[in-house]
Amino acid sequence: MTGYPLLSLLVWLPIAGGVALLAMDALGNRGCRRTALLVSVVTFLLSLTLYTHFDVSTAAMQFQENVPWIRAFDANYHLGVDGISMPLILLTTFTTVLVVLAGWQVIQERTAQYMAAFLVMEGLMIGVFSALDAVLFYVFWEAMLIPMFLIIGVWGGPRRVYATIKFFLYTFFGSVFMLVALIYMYLKSGSFSILDFQVLPLTMTEQILIFLAFLVAFAVKVPMWPVHTWLPDAHVEAPTGGSVILAAIMLKIGGYGFLRFSLPITPDASHQLDWLIILMSLVAVVYIGFVALVQQDMKKLIAYSSIAHMGFVTLGIFLVFSLLDQHASGGSAAMGMQGGMVQMISHGFISGALFLCVGVLYDRVHSREISAYGGVVNTMPVFATFMVFFALANSGLPGTSGFVGEFMVILASFKANLWFSVLAATTLILGAAYTLWMVKRVIFGAVANDNVAALQDVNGREFVILASLALVVLAFGLWPAPLVEVMQASVNNLLAHVAISKLPPPETGIALLNTLQP
């Protein structure tokens, strides 16, 4: 524990930095970039103390801050993290540094606004992961849309307006129903605290309706089939930095929502409807895998690959009920859930890295079409090494972080149902197929055209970005223990929580008599 409000600092430092950048337009592009980098690096370093001071032995919320905020709603400014949210915060701060670096040369127009948007978004995303009050959570959750909306719309590709409005309306659509559910629970429990919601007894009908409201919100965010269609559009049109943040962090917010809201608040409905999520996840894994195979556009391909990989996350999370039913010990259930969470973090690194790789190519050739490339390895050997490495990680090569999560989920699904695992395992084939085929067409072969022949290999800045990501991917692949360790206590706690029904106990004869008394 630390003596100062660490989480508040992590939330507000980037936001303040972003606002300051807007005001300091006069600094010029250089000044703005440097300020943004400074702010993001300081935030990242601060967030590391979150890890070093984290107590892995408890599932309780840590680094808590709780002050009254809106008395009329009994809403508090309540922040705190546990093993589920802490890694995601680190992922956020780490990725933001890379994103600021990635926009260093490309963004020449309105640089201050660009950097400010990313910094503000960083603060808001950390807010989402650390809010323990439903109103606060919702405020961060919705506010996050605003900078992303602008990033895609202002700095995006040719169809950016369509893509960004679709993105905004899809996510807004999802979240308003969650708001109704949150208000309903507030009126039932008399508090907006998420921790109170988690212990609030709810009848089956209530749970199912609340579960569905959450499902709309989180499924759009993840995104799950069939509400995934905004993602390829948004990814393709977003600037590289926007794609990276979308893939690496924003999608994780959906998965986080399932873990923080759906499972603990509506365990019985989750149990009842887990087939639905598993079905949607498997469709994502198999069908979207095939869709990815036929893409002509690199960013679109990675976007579809993200959907398929996020299908793994939701699959791992919602396997717990069938595993708990079959194996009372809960060990394999924990594995599925942890697999899903590891997959989230790992996918954050890998998909971010792949988008950065595409960004490197795009900055030079200004095309995302696979057919515009070929033989890049001849002119950019260092870059090709990185790209191949990340592609292999994306297809789940053992020794990379991509393998760990997928393996855990497949193992858990094998214990739940043979067919689940058969379908889930197709991702190993499909993932390898679409990723490596893309790599083959882009990287290998003879030099395809003059553009490729003129390519310059990565510069120092790009090298640092890609190398740091490669190191992380490799490190978690070889030694995932630190990541699994911080999650352990929270996952076990969550499993114990969801195993207990929240339904009111059936009315006994005496209770029934009591209700009849005047």
Next chain:
Amino acid sequence: MTIPPADFLLLSPELFLLVMACLVLVVEAFAGNALPRISYTLSQLTLLVAALFSSRLIGHPPAVLLGGTFVLDPMAALLKTCIFLVTAGAFAYARSYLTAQGPLRGEFYVLGLFGVLGMLVMVSAHSLLTVYLGLELLSLSLYAMVSFERDSAAASEAAMKYFVLGALASGMLLYGMSMIYGATGSLDLAVIADTVTAPGSENLILVFGLCFIVVGLAFKFGAVPFHMWIPDVYHGAPTAATLFIGSAPKIAAFAMAMRLLAEALGGLVTDWQGMLSILAVLSLAIGNVIAIAQTNLKRMLAYSTISHVGFLLLGILSGTTAGYSAAMFYAITYALTAIGGFGLIILLSRAGYEADRLDDFRGLNQRSPWFALVMLVLMFSLAGVPPTVGFYAKLSVLQAVIDVNMVWLALVAVFFSIIGAFYYIRIIKLMYFDAPESAEPLSVNADLRVVLSLNGILVLALGIFPGGLLGLCSRVLG
């Protein structure tokens, strides 16, 4: 009838305003040409001093004065304070507009002040007659303000429509009031309330009268299907007048609904709940859907007003104190946001040119990043996206509605607010994603700059710390 001296203190905002409005009228007539800013300065001073007076009355226990026709309770004091402040903001915007559009016309402020007096009377009405008196005083001032540009055909047409339909609505309201009077034998709202709740009261005539009262109210609010005048009036009126009509009178309309429905006819809550639900759902649907098709910002904001009225009615129809205070918060914050939206139109307008087309907002971010940001905050507030104040207004209304087990209404409301979000973010799209039609930087005079900035900051600050105003709204009703 003698008035006890102590009562003058409670009447101080109204009396002060009345005296000052007459004074401004005289000063304008005699010194208007020599001192072009005098009317404006005096009016602003009046509003601010009156706001100070009424804000000191917020803690005063409820008191009925003037032979039972006038009530001063905390709700009235708070609403009056807000009306003064919002009007002061509206005047500040209007001044830039009026200065740019031609010779200074101080009568605008005089009419505005009389309109404010009408609103005050509505807010403090404790008798059907006082309600009507206030309403007419307000309406007549507004008719004149709409037709202020007497050479403009659009403005004259708008004023004509407003007047004819407004007169019709006043007639409906009066007819309803006469029914209520016939059924209860009194004009005093408290007596009516007692008679209505007394067992064995004749229900049919009361409900019949209630229908007409709701119609009259719906017209003044601009709720569907009594909304026809809103787009034309908003569009045709000079922007300075639109700005005024679209802001403070909504607060007064809320007060009128409170006095008539919640206080006088609270016993018929089940009856008017149903009527208001229909009005609210229709307003949400039609307002939000038709706003999408608009190419003129004033018309778009007009339809947006209609949809916001739907939300406001949701709060009232819940029939609980929480609902009333939510609706009150909604009305106040809406007025605050709306004047900013119209203020931006004034900002972009030049002499002889109204920048009220959506296309005028193209590329605003490149011409003035700061005001584009202000507009962004205002639009997100109207759309109800946190961290702006519009979100808490919607949140508290939804909460009140869900609390009385009308979850379906809440779902309808959020569904249409998704549709609504589209046309608000379209403005943002124009400002941020499109290239400007003319690259010339904005020429803005200093006080407009200050007022607009303050307005935007206030909408955001109330969005981050909404507790104070929310608490105040629930306290004055509690």
